[in-house]
Amino acid sequence: MQLTAGVYKVDGLRAANVYLVAVDDGLLLVDTGMPGNAKRIVAFIESTGHHAADLRYIVLTHCDIDHIGSAARLKELTGARVAIHQLDGPVLAGQQRAQKGGALMAVFGRLFRIRHVVPDLLLKDGDVVGGLTVIHVPGHTAGSIVLVRKDGVVFSGDALLSDNAGQVRPPRPRLALDPAQAQVSAERIKALPIKLLCTGHGAPVRF
Template sequence: MRIAEKIHQIEKSKGGNCYLVETAEGLALVDTGLPGNSDAILRRIEEIGRRREELKYIALTHADLDHFGSAADVRAATGAKIAIHHDDVGELTGRTPRRKLRGFVGLFFSVAARFFKIEPVEPDIILKDGDRIGGLLVIHTPGHTPGSISLFHEESGALFSGDALLCKLNGKFRLPREGIALDPDQARRSAEQIKAHGFKILLPGHGRPRIERPKA
């Protein structure tokens, strides 16, 4: 699905939302969802008239399985480089124990961990606040996880927020539910930081995009 000029959402992906961005450097993929999404991602690349080898970057907003689950498979198929913030490298590689989540979300991840074989993923690029990757500005928005990031596409005004700021079905903002944010206070501060950024389109890790209307 085409969201905006040069921005496409991967339809029928499982887990978190996945987005393709066409940039001067090639294609960038923001998140990969759960394991098993690689075919849908590769198919969408072909549907927009590009070759899989044109995918240069896989930018992960954080190291939860429903966002990085297909990263290794997509890298193997395209040669793209996987990038993640320094503070989430440990969970991505398996060198740091995964945080325990409460409630329904915790149950989901517990079941998913049994159903999917979670392979450690070694990133190719370690990100920090203010970096640029594939035409995207990295904004460190911790709270949900220590290394959660948002990515700003200046050309379109689109901001990819991962799980740092979500949208309800009615388009209203929503913070990650209690029990899944490692630091709820920090998560609230990061959400306010995102709201104040001045984006035109918010592309969250779950839920629908939110388009900001110009103020009269």
């Protein structure tokens, strides 16, 4: 589904939202959803008239399995470079256990074998990747980021959520590494000049 010029929400995936963004030198993917999504994402890229090899970047908003699950396979299928904040990179690479414990993550971990991948790009606050500016918004995880396009399209991952009707929802404290910090980060995101908010879960929000 096309949301606005050069921004698509990948249809038909489980769990977290995945967005495809046209950038200067090709395409950029925001998150990958659960394991098992890679072929569907490639098919979606082709449905927009592009080729798998046009994918330049796979940018992960944070290191939870419902966002990074298909990153390793997608990198193989497309040759894209994988980018994540430097504090979440070691979890993606399998060099560090996820800091969040919790029953939910334990269940996911048993149900789905996650394939780790060493990131090609370690991001920090203020970096620009594929023309999108990185803002570090810790709390949900240590290395959570939002991505901001100049025209006010904002990709918030799980740092700011929405419901299925397209209303903004706060991040869930129970799922946060640091709930208080997540709340502060959510307020920072809300203060941005947002035209279109593309959340990690829920419908896009238009302002």
